[in-house]
Amino acid sequence: MSNSTEPPALELSRIAKAFGAVIALTNGTLQLRKNSIHALVGENGAGKSTLVKIIAGLYQRDTGEFLLEGESVDFSSTAQSKAAGIAVIYQEPTLFPDLSVTENIFMGRQPTRSLGRIDRKLMREEAIGLFTRLGVRIDPDRPTLGLSIADQQIIEIAKAISLDAKVLVMDEPTAALSGVEVERLFTVARSLRDEGRALLFISHRFDEVFDLCDTVTVMRDGAYIATSPIADTTVEQIVRQMVGRDVSALFPKEEAVIGDDVLVVEGLSQPGVFHDVSFTVKSGEIVALAGLVGAGRSEIARAVFGVDPYSSGTVRINGAKVPRRNPAAAMKLGLALVPEDRRKQGLVLETSVARNTTLAIQRSLARFGFITDRAENAAARIWDSRLEVKTASLDTEAGTLSGGNQQKVVLAKWLATNPSVLIVDEPTRGIDVGTKAEVHRLLSQLAGEGMAIIMISSELPEVLGMADRVLVVHEGSITAEIDRADATAETVMFAATHSAAEVAR
Amino acid sequence: MTETAATPRTYRDYAQPLWRRLLVSREGAVIAALVLVVVFAISFVPHFAQPITLTYLLLDITPILLIALPMTLIIITGEIDLSVASTMGLASVTLGVLHQAGMPIPLAGAIALVVGAIAGALNGFLITVVGLPSLAVTIGTLALYRGLAVGLLGTTAVTEFTEFWTDLAKSKIPGTSMPSVVIVILVLAIVFVALLHFTPFGRGIFAIGLSPETARFSGVKVERTKFILFVLSGLISALAGLYYTLRFSSARGDNATGYELQVIAAVLLGGVSIFGGRGSIVGPLGGVFLIGVLASALRLANVTSDVINIITGTLLVASVVATSFLAWFRTKRARPGKKTEILAVAKG
Numbered sequence: 001m002s003n004s005t006e007p008p009a010l011e012l013s014r015i016a017k018a019f020g021a022v023i024a025l026t027n028g029t030l031q032l033r034k035n036s037i038h039a040l041v042g043e044n045g046a047g048k049s050t051l052v053k054i055i056a057g058l059y060q061r062d063t064g065e066f067l068l069e070g071e072s073v074d075f076s077s078t079a080q081s082k083a084a085g086i087a088v089i090y091q092e093p094t095l096f097p098d099l100s101v102t103e104n105i106f107m108g109r110q111p112t113r114s115l116g117r118i119d120r121k122l123m124r125e126e127a128i129g130l131f132t133r134l135g136v137r138i139d140p141d142r143p144t145l146g147l148s149i150a151d152q153q154i155i156e157i158a159k160a161i162s163l164d165a166k167v168l169v170m171d172e173p174t175a176a177l178s179g180v181e182v183e184r185l186f187t188v189a190r191s192l193r194d195e196g197r198a199l200l201f202i203s204h205r206f207d208e209v210f211d212l213c214d215t216v217t218v219m220r221d222g223a224y225i226a227t228s229p230i231a232d233t234t235v236e237q238i239v240r241q242m243v244g245r246d247v248s249a250l251f252p253k254e255e256a257v258i259g260d261d262v263l264v265v266e267g268l269s270q271p272g273v274f275h276d277v278s279f280t281v282k283s284g285e286i287v288a289l290a291g292l293v294g295a296g297r298s299e300i301a302r303a304v305f306g307v308d309p310y311s312s313g314t315v316r317i318n319g320a321k322v323p324r325r326n327p328a329a330a331m332k333l334g335l336a337l338v339p340e341d342r343r344k345q346g347l348v349l350e351t352s353v354a355r356n357t358t359l360a361i362q363r364s365l366a367r368f369g370f371i372t373d374r375a376e377n378a379a380a381r382i383w384d385s386r387l388e389v390k391t392a393s394l395d396t397e398a399g400t401l402s403g404g405n406q407q408k409v410v411l412a413k414w415l416a417t418n419p420s421v422l423i424v425d426e427p428t429r430g431i432d433v434g435t436k437a438e439v440h441r442l443l444s445q446l447a448g449e450g451m452a453i454i455m456i457s458s459e460l461p462e463v464l465g466m467a468d469r470v471l472v473v474h475e476g477s478i479t480a481e482i483d484r485a486d487a488t489a490e491t492v493m494f495a496a497t498h499s500a501a502e503v504a505r
Numbered sequence: 506m507t508e509t510a511a512t513p514r515t516y517r518d519y520a521q522p523l524w525r526r527l528l529v530s531r532e533g534a535v536i537a538a539l540v541l542v543v544v545f546a547i548s549f550v551p552h553f554a555q556p557i558t559l560t561y562l563l564l565d566i567t568p569i570l571l572i573a574l575p576m577t578l579i580i581i582t583g584e585i586d587l588s589v590a591s592t593m594g595l596a597s598v599t600l601g602v603l604h605q606a607g608m609p610i611p612l613a614g615a616i617a618l619v620v621g622a623i624a625g626a627l628n629g630f631l632i633t634v635v636g637l638p639s640l641a642v643t644i645g646t647l648a649l650y651r652g653l654a655v656g657l658l659g660t661t662a663v664t665e666f667t668e669f670w671t672d673l674a675k676s677k678i679p680g681t682s683m684p685s686v687v688i689v690i691l692v693l694a695i696v697f698v699a700l701l702h703f704t705p706f707g708r709g710i711f712a713i714g715l716s717p718e719t720a721r722f723s724g725v726k727v728e729r730t731k732f733i734l735f736v737l738s739g740l741i742s743a744l745a746g747l748y749y750t751l752r753f754s755s756a757r758g759d760n761a762t763g764y765e766l767q768v769i770a771a772v773l774l775g776g777v778s779i780f781g782g783r784g785s786i787v788g789p790l791g792g793v794f795l796i797g798v799l800a801s802a803l804r805l806a807n808v809t810s811d812v813i814n815i816i817t818g819t820l821l822v823a824s825v826v827a828t829s830f831l832a833w834f835r836t837k838r839a840r841p842g843k844k845t846e847i848l849a850v851a852k853g
Contacts (some may be wrong), residue, residue: 337722348782351715351782370703371703372703393517393518393520
């Protein structure tokens with residue numbers, strides 16, 4: 001462990017940053033030590049990203065102190081912070097897809113031989129050396145196109161190490177990773193810590209924070225709240241610090257009257273994606289589709305809704321057959337899908353909150369075929385206020401809202417269609433604890449009103465807390481159906497990682 | 506959904522009052538520039554303030570105005586149609602050939618319109634069903650339709666048309682100096698304004714341009730919408746071709762060559778984003794008038810046509826640069842914008 005008289009690897013104190021009238025950060029305070037993995041947690045909008053961008057040199061602080069190994073620094077570009085030994089790994093790496101893994105690692109600083117020719121042999125050897133050191137197996141010669149996000153992050157980390165970064169910042173690196181990939185990333189992170197580097201880890205998942213980190217700093221409303229050693233704190237305490245109040249229950253599933261079959265899916269197949277998927281959802285019921293990332297859950301949901309094709313099988317709502325590949329017809333029959341990727345599939349980011357809220361109900365808002373801003377605003381006002389969307393005005397661009405508020409707009413948009421079956425795909429991914437609890441309460445309330453709900457989620461606590469029934473998907477098939485009473489982390493995880501035959505045994 | 510949810514939130518409809526939104530809009534800037542040029546030309550250019558100037562200006566820009574309507578919608582969906590001028594030529598030749606063979610103008614014209622719609626449908630089929638990029642498809646059909654037009658009539662021209670129709674094309678609204686064709690333009694402009702700004706179909710067009718995936722997930726029929734727009738574009742291009750033929754009493758294979766670029770230039774000058782998702786009908790119409798008025802004023806001031814081209818070209822480039830600069834300035838000042846971030850990352 002590091003000597004306490006040694007200056008911290010990186011120290012920020014009372015950093016403030018404002019963008020015009022918007023104050024993003026009032027008191028950013030953080031101390032990263034060598035040989036340590038430090039967690040930074042806080043709700044969306046707490047100022048974590050702004051702080052990271054100041055560390056990365058993307059933004060410049062207005063006031064406050066920024067010390068690197070005891071020396072005051074001022075970065076006016078990301079190149080300067082890189083040169084000073086700071087590396088930032090983002091949630092979605094930005095690699096050149098057509099270049100090889102090796103070329104990506106050494107982009108802009110390729111080793112050269114005489115006459116400035118690139119020394120490909122040396123470059124390749126160094127890349128292999130880096131991967132050996134990280135204990136991962138990635139072919140250095142393949143193009144990065146088609147690599148998983150997990151592998152792309154490893155390449156970014158390899159790049160950082162080849163630059164000999166002293167400080168590594170990982171901004172929500174696990175958001176899009178599966179369980180195995182998270183484990184591999186953690187192994188790499190721990191070995192980097194043991195080499196004497198300082199790591200900053202940002203995540204919304206508490207189990208990961210407690211598993212990986214040794215210290216945790218909580219931020220709220222742009223200000224520092226507390227730093228504590230992981231050993232001395234609890235999830236409840238961190239949540240309290242994050243939201244500034246007690247969150248009564250994270251998953252307030254209420255009892256609902258479960259009625260008749262509403263959605264009946266029979267023998268749905270699409271070669272290479274999913275096969276022979278059959279299930280039913282009753283009114284008032286929340287059915288979770290659990291499974292690993294890439295198991296085919298979202299693909300099934302998209303096929304049911306009609307965005308993706310399927311080669312055989314039927315989908316019925318209240319007895320009426322839903323046509324294939326026709327979302328508009330599915331919507332008319334009472335089906336709604338809150339998609340996985342809210343920025344690409346859920347919202348038109350560059351258009352107003354009102355237009356987004358009413359995009360799926362345009363036809364019913366039109367009078368004699370014509371639609372006006374007034375009609376849209378009136379409808380948007382009803383649904384956005386019901387979901388408590390925080391926005392300055394109805395013509396605010398949706399892309400400027402925080403993640404949680406964006407998700408609320410997507411939910412408002414689909415609830416406005418008055419669906420009888422609501423499919424929500426990762427409804428709380430990347431949103432803060434407070435909004436998460438609101439979404440859970442909303443889903444529970446909707447089920448109470450008789451809606452049939454399908455929830456796809458990669459977070460086990462959410463699945464176990466919310467679902468009346470859990471359907472586990474493994475490699476495109478439903479391998480298990482587990483009732484609420486029997487659903488535990490173990491039963492669900494077992495089914496998610498084994499084929500149907502093995503589960504039955 | 507929390508306990509405080511009992512009182513519904515009250516949202517403002519707009520963050521800024523109407524006059525401020527108009528002031529910063531591209532449409533506002535184009536109209537202001539147009540007014541400025543007109544006032545300047547009336548004051549300083551001899552003969553500009555005569556009614557005949559307006560008559561000829563309107564007769565000249567009519568085809569551009571017509572085609573700018575569907576072109577605006579297509580560009581807002583993020584696509585482009587470069588084959589419009591060739592479709593004009595094809596319709597012109599169809600009319601000429603059929604009329605020469607003894608067919609009356611109304612019937613020959615109707616067939617030419619159908620030919621235009623089929624030309625648009627072929628574009629639409631290749632783009633939405635086969636899935637090819639519209640830029641490539643319409644560069645191809647630009648050559649194809651022009652080739653067909655020239656092939657049908659060779660280097661000859663049909664110049665004998667029933668006088669009633671050629672006179673009609675040039676006629677004025679009685680008692681004014683306005684050409685009658687203005688009525689057609691007005692009606693179509695109103696139809697397109699309604700279609701783009703006041704129907705679910707129009708809302709779909711904007712959504713497709715900004716985020717095709719979200720549009721599809723929201724039940725917007727992306728492919729069908731685009732197909733309809735390309736058919737409309739073919740149809741209206743053919744209409745413009747008929748007008749062109751009758752106005753000059755000449756059906757030729759090379760009629761209206763190069764008009765596609767004039768249309769696109771005016772549409773972009775009118776504030777429609779080449780990346781899709783942004784724009785209006787008023788802006789491009791203003792853009793057509795701006796270029797038209799400027800050219801006619803300069804011509805009256807004895808400026809040569811190559812210099813006029815240089816001036817309108819510079820204007821277009823300047824307007825694009827000005828918008829990018831304004832957008833950059835606004836994000837820089839107001840809040841951490843996506844664009845500046847990307848720039849900063851690229852720098853790093």
